[in-house]
Amino acid sequence: MRIGYYPGCSLLGSSREFDESTRAVLTALDVELVEVPDWNCCGASSAHVIDHTLSLALPARIMALAEQAGLTEILAPCAACSNRLLSAQQEIEQHPELKAEIARIIELPYQGTVKIVNILEVLDRVTERIAVKVTKPFAKKVANYYGCLLVRPPRVVNFDRPEDPQSMDQMMKLVGAESIDWPFKTECCGAAFSVTRTDIVAKLSGKLVEGAVKRGAEAIVVACPMCHSNLDLRRPEINEHLQEEYTIPAMFITQVIGLAMGLDPEKLGLQRHMVSVEFPVERNIPAAAGAQA
Amino acid sequence: MSSGTHHATHADTLAGRIEEATGVKLAHCYQCGKCAAGCPVSDQMDLTPCQALRMLQYGFPELDRRVLQSEGIWLCLTCETCSTRCPQEVEIPKVMDFLRSEAVRLDLAHPKSKDILAFHRAFLDSIEHTGRLYEVGLVADYKMRSRHFLKDVMLAPKMYFKGKLGLFPHLIKNRQGMKAIFKRTTGKAT
Numbered sequence: 001m002r003i004g005y006y007p008g009c010s011l012l013g014s015s016r017e018f019d020e021s022t023r024a025v026l027t028a029l030d031v032e033l034v035e036v037p038d039w040n041c042c043g044a045s046s047a048h049v050i051d052h053t054l055s056l057a058l059p060a061r062i063m064a065l066a067e068q069a070g071l072t073e074i075l076a077p078c079a080a081c082s083n084r085l086l087s088a089q090q091e092i093e094q095h096p097e098l099k100a101e102i103a104r105i106i107e108l109p110y111q112g113t114v115k116i117v118n119i120l121e122v123l124d125r126v127t128e129r130i131a132v133k134v135t136k137p138f139a140k141k142v143a144n145y146y147g148c149l150l151v152r153p154p155r156v157v158n159f160d161r162p163e164d165p166q167s168m169d170q171m172m173k174l175v176g177a178e179s180i181d182w183p184f185k186t187e188c189c190g191a192a193f194s195v196t197r198t199d200i201v202a203k204l205s206g207k208l209v210e211g212a213v214k215r216g217a218e219a220i221v222v223a224c225p226m227c228h229s230n231l232d233l234r235r236p237e238i239n240e241h242l243q244e245e246y247t248i249p250a251m252f253i254t255q256v257i258g259l260a261m262g263l264d265p266e267k268l269g270l271q272r273h274m275v276s277v278e279f280p281v282e283r284n285i286p287a288a289a290g291a292q293a
Numbered sequence: 294m295s296s297g298t299h300h301a302t303h304a305d306t307l308a309g310r311i312e313e314a315t316g317v318k319l320a321h322c323y324q325c326g327k328c329a330a331g332c333p334v335s336d337q338m339d340l341t342p343c344q345a346l347r348m349l350q351y352g353f354p355e356l357d358r359r360v361l362q363s364e365g366i367w368l369c370l371t372c373e374t375c376s377t378r379c380p381q382e383v384e385i386p387k388v389m390d391f392l393r394s395e396a397v398r399l400d401l402a403h404p405k406s407k408d409i410l411a412f413h414r415a416f417l418d419s420i421e422h423t424g425r426l427y428e429v430g431l432v433a434d435y436k437m438r439s440r441h442f443l444k445d446v447m448l449a450p451k452m453y454f455k456g457k458l459g460l461f462p463h464l465i466k467n468r469q470g471m472k473a474i475f476k477r478t479t480g481k482a483t
Contacts, residue, residue, distance in 0.1 A: 012459065012463060013458060013459055014452065014458075016456060038424075038465050040424045043417075043420070045371060045413070046412070046417050048390055049413050050394070050417055050479065051394070051478050053478045054475065058474065061474065105473075105478060106470070148372040148373055152373035153384075162377045186374075187333065191370045192412075195412055195435065195444075197408075197409075200334060272455040
């Protein structure tokens with residue numbers, strides 16, 4: 001399988017391990033990733049807050065470049081990027097007069113034919129390959145945290161269920177993990193307020209961490225760089241707010257799958273987390289099934 | 294019926310401008326409150342989404358102004374919980390985006406929007422020049438704009454040693470194209 005790849009800015013820097021683990025896992029599953037040539041930032045939250053047309057033009061440029069490169073599909077692992085790409089694509093589609101205007105702004109022909117897919121959708125296509133390659137089941141209790149933009153708004157992303165989604169839960173079952181039942185699957189982590197309103201992130205992400213720990217989870221599994229950052233990088237602020245010392249790791253879904261497939265933890269970027277990916281050994285699980293920080 | 298002399302036509306109201314710009318019809322809101330109930334930050338807002346929409350439905354300039362001056366619109370996380378749950382499918386995040394840009398345009402933005410705007414402008418500044426976000430540049434630019442010099446300073450070395458902080462920007466080839474996109478949309482460098 002061959003698919004266009006749009007890493008986005010956070011996968012180059014603050015969530016580098018998401019890029020590393022995605023590439024490692026998909027390569028091991030015989031999925032070839034073709035990076036969109038000369039891709040630009042999708043604009044994330046900032047573009048749509050400041051200028052609406054800009055928030056359409058930036059994703060349009062990315063999709064136009066993909067079209068030019070002959071790519072029919074783009075995998076955008078970052079939930080914000082995939083949401084922005086889908087949103088822009090739909091809005092341009094619904095307002096045909098915009099198409100010509102956008103093409104003029106980006107100086108590229110734009111058809112709007114590229115299909116945008118998220119990481120879970122791609123993984124879902126290769127479940128049989130994954131099942132065959134699971135050699136070290138990730139026998140832990142996990143809290144699957146979907147966040148906001150993967151599943152909302154439903155009319156834009158058209159993926160899974162906006163309340164109580166199941167795609168990650170099913171994937172975790174496949175790799176031997178036990179998903180806890182918890183009510184915070186799609187509760188916002190605090191999103192782009194990481195820098196400007198860290199107090200809000202501490203409060204919202206704090207609810208998630210505490211909610212997971214109190215229900216016996218040993219790891220929080222995520223598929224969004226922003227969520228990961230808020231749960232990992234901002235853990236000191238969370239712990240300060242909660243007056244606790246929670247050490248539960250936040251892991252990208254591709255890291256969990258990679259571990260289950262026996263891939264080298266370093267190739268999955270586990271050492272890059274602020275909250276060490278370590279597990280208590282009391283359940284006597286073979287060392288290889290856990291991860292060394 | 295109210296007299297035509299003190300009742301603005303829909304188009305002259307903020308609600309009218311919202312409909313013109315976004316297609317969203319605020320009249321569809323029947324005040325069920327699901328938006329405010331699901332909003333993760335509504336407990337911190339001076340005006341919840343539900344209240345803001347009600348005020349805009351009147352079409353009174355004083356109420357329009359109060360909404361534009363509110364802090365609530367800046368706390369919106371664009372998490373899309375409200376729009377997902379709204380039984381009338383009112384696209385509140387789109388309304389929020391429009392209200393924010395109107396507030397800035399009319400110089401009515403709440404004082405607490407300063408840092409949030411500084412962040413977004415610093416972000417766009419970065420991508421305008423290099424095509425992709427340069428995190429070091431973003432933080433430096435944000436600190437200059439917001440004057441929060443000491444915040445998060447200890448994060449940088451930590452991130453650097455984890456290999457997550459590129460010291461150099463990623464430069465795309467067609468940076469001219471990016472600048473042109475910005476010129477044609479925001480109309481100026483941020």
